[in-house]
Amino acid sequence: MEIHQLKTFIAVACEGSITRASERLYLSQPAVSAHIKAIEDTLGLTLFARTPRGMTLTPDGERLLARAEQTLQAHRELIEEATRIRGQLSGRLRIGGGSNSGTDAVGRLLMRLSERYPEVEVDLEHGHSLDVLDGIRSGRLDAGFYNEPADPPEDMKTIQVGGFAIYLAAPAGLLPVSDEPDWQAMAELPWIYPTVGASCCGHAAESLFRRYQFRPRRTIGIDREKVTRSLIAGGVGIGLLHADTARQARQDGEVDVICQVGDEVRVMFAFLQSRAQDPLLIAAANLLEAA
Structure with missing residues (x-):
């Protein structure tokens, strides 16, 4: 067998x-x-x-x-x-990269692994944060980068490698500029964001609804940020964008940025606590912490 x-x-x-x-x-x-x-x-x-x-x-x-x-x-x-025993680090490391999760950190890790441990082969798999965590738990992935809107899971050892804010954006010129958004009026508009609460934008949206005690009359569940940006720019509704995307869309005249939503989302590198003594994972973690 x-x-x-x-x-x-x-x-x-x-x-x-x-x-x-x-x-x-x-x-x-x-x-x-x-x-x-x-x-x-x-x-x-x-x-x-x-x-x-x-x-x-x-x-x-x-x-x-x-x-x-x-x-x-x-x-x-x-x-x-x-x-x-060999003293030479080698093997295969399967790493997941969540959408919009620590792109710079992924690049740094791959470059440093290549320089320090040329015998280590790396497979990079792209997916959403939930896909990355599921892959780690199932054994399909050894480690991965994901967005953490709350507290890290207890079964994971995590290292923060970055962070970003989330902003509420509207089609350019749709809403009047105001220091205090009219939440009840905006509740009448379609909202575009991932309706899965465990995603960072979904988590931020639910926190916003609880804080201001309203719910949108209509939601459009989209988990692709490029699509969300296009729909907002096209006047379909208002929605949530990561900071870099919101900034670029505003510079391009596509959207107006209404406000920041919630606290900064942390970008984490994670692997199972049960594999905390794995030499490959220790090496990867040390390289990230040194950076």
Whole structure:
């Protein structure tokens, strides 16, 4: 039985689906199915029940899942110890870069890793902050950069590498310039922002609504900032933009900036607390802290 087959077993157990496991592992669905069949044939056990809703662990599969996770952890620790013995840092580091999350910090880390540890290979995956955190927790990513609007998750070790403000923007000339925005009047306009509360702009919007005790009559859920900027500039409604985007849109005459919304959002580098002794992650963290 191969280690990659155990990884597939764990992924299917966690996702409950061949399709989602294949996306998580970047494997084809036939390859995932073949791994599961090979494990079941080797062990002489049926690990999953195939149902219309997906893959469900059998009692035998449930008993073996914990052992598989322990085996995978032992394999990881073996590789880490071998790396320490060699004294030469090498291996592959899978890093997630959240949208608009620490672009400069990502560049600095990649450059410094290349200079200091040329044997380390880096895979960079782009996605939203929630995608990055999910990837770290699932094991698809080793670490990543994400936007933190509140307190960092307890299961993550984090390093702040930057920060930015969020601004409420309106189509140029739509609203009168005022020191105190008319929130009730603006509640009648369409609001454009990510309606997922865990995103930084979604979190900022919900905080704003609670503070001024109103809710927009209509919201447009967009999680792409370029699209949000285009819709605001096009007169569709008002919305939330990160500081750099808001500043550039105002300079281009596309929007008026109404006010800052909430506190500064922190840009974090994160990895699991349970992997705090991983030599590759220690090296990456040290390079970022030194910068």
